Amino acid sequence: MSDESIQQRRQREQYIDSCTLQSPLEVARLFEEYTKVIWNHKMVGRIHDFYDDDCIIHREGGEDVQGLMNVFSGTLNFMAAFPDLKFTFIDIFAEGNPEEGYRFGQALYYEGCNTGLNPYGAPTFKKLTEDVPCLALCECLVKKVNGRWKIVEEWLVRSSAAIDDTLNSGEEYED
Amino acid sequence: MKTDEPADKIKALTAELNTLGMQNRDEVEQFIRIFKTLIYNHKMIGLLHDYYLEDIRVIRENRVALDGLDALIRDTTEFLAYFPDMAVHVDTVIVKGSEQEGYKIFCRARYTGSNLGSSPYGLPTGKALGEGCMELSMLSMKKTSAGWKITDEMVMISRELIESTLKD
Numbered sequence: 001m002s003d004e005s006i007q008q009r010r011q012r013e014q015y016i017d018s019c020t021l022q023s024p025l026e027v028a029r030l031f032e033e034y035t036k037v038i039w040n041h042k043m044v045g046r047i048h049d050f051y052d053d054d055c056i057i058h059r060e061g062g063e064d065v066q067g068l069m070n071v072f073s074g075t076l077n078f079m080a081a082f083p084d085l086k087f088t089f090i091d092i093f094a095e096g097n098p099e100e101g102y103r104f105g106q107a108l109y110y111e112g113c114n115t116g117l118n119p120y121g122a123p124t125f126k127k128l129t130e131d132v133p134c135l136a137l138c139e140c141l142v143k144k145v146n147g148r149w150k151i152v153e154e155w156l157v158r159s160s161a162a163i164d165d166t167l168n169s170g171e172e173y174e175d
Numbered sequence: 176m177k178t179d180e181p182a183d184k185i186k187a188l189t190a191e192l193n194t195l196g197m198q199n200r201d202e203v204e205q206f207i208r209i210f211k212t213l214i215y216n217h218k219m220i221g222l223l224h225d226y227y228l229e230d231i232r233v234i235r236e237n238r239v240a241l242d243g244l245d246a247l248i249r250d251t252t253e254f255l256a257y258f259p260d261m262a263v264h265v266d267t268v269i270v271k272g273s274e275q276e277g278y279k280i281f282c283r284a285r286y287t288g289s290n291l292g293s294s295p296y297g298l299p300t301g302k303a304l305g306e307g308c309m310e311l312s313m314l315s316m317k318k319t320s321a322g323w324k325i326t327d328e329m330v331m332i333s334r335e336l337i338e339s340t341l342k343d
Binding site (some may be wrong): 155 | 200234235236237238239240267269270271279281283305306307308309310311312313329331332333334335336
């Protein structure tokens with residue numbers, strides 16, 4: 001990892017650690033930096049910072065993800081499949097206030113190549129984004145829980161079929 | 176008469192839509208709610224012409240893009256054809272911007288309905304979407320010489336759930 005990347009990560013972490021969520025603008029920047037620290041800089045343990053123990057993530061197939069262990073599992077699986085995974089933000093904005101909490105919506109796309117773990121077998125070396133971005137949209141509800149700001153509920157739609165297609169070369173796996 | 180009620184409802188909603196000047200975030204939220212209701216609950220697909228740019232590009236899930244208003248109209252019409260009893264339920268609208276700069280809007284909605292029309296997978300299955308058909312979207316709206324227009328949009332929906340409803 002380059003010094004520049006480490007420096008960038010530290011700057012992001014500094015913002016995350018000092019942010020007091022006083023305005024929607026701050027909240028939007030906070031969660032962009034937070035997302036990048038976890039996914040682009042692989043600081044996965046920071047999921048603990050802002051995800052509530054009982055956070056529910058509503059997914060596009062109707063299957064909800066509940067509990068931090070499942071959040072960790074999903075994150076690590078995706079990262080392991082695409083070791084160069086990078087989240088690129090298109091936009092993020094929020095509404096709300098320090099008293100009642102915030103809602104934010106974000107749009108981003110995934111870049112990365114399947115060179116790692118693959119549930120179907122050998123890595124395919126296919127890319128997530130080529131001509132049209134491999135998009136993900138997400139909404140989060142952020143509230144104060146025991147004095148700490150937490151994501152208590154999330155709605156996430158990923159391009160699941162496109163991700164699956166990137167992992168599936170269609171060739172049979174030979175052990 | 177049975178048709179009087181929905182006819183009056185469409186008139187009332189259209190009248191309300193036409194009064195919205197998009198002067199603040201509450202009017203923008205109201206626009207989104209009424210616009211989606213008219214299109215999906217009341218099948219007023221032609222309204223897409225009123226509020227989308229001709230050369231709109233709508234980025235969808237799974238690396239699909241709809242290029243141009245005609246493509247968007249075709250896609251919307253097909254969706255409604257598969258589920259002719261469709262209803263949209265707008266759960267969240269988040270708004271950023273102003274009348275002067277334009278608006279960025281994030282919306283979460285659900286679709287309910289049953290597969291009562293034919294689809295690329297064959298005859299109607301009669302299966303219901305249930306409560307889990309989620310749509311997240313982010314769009315931009317700007318004031319143009321032709322009025323307020325949606326200038327770009329990203330829309331993602333529970334595609335696999337929809338497909339499973341269309342298959343026997």
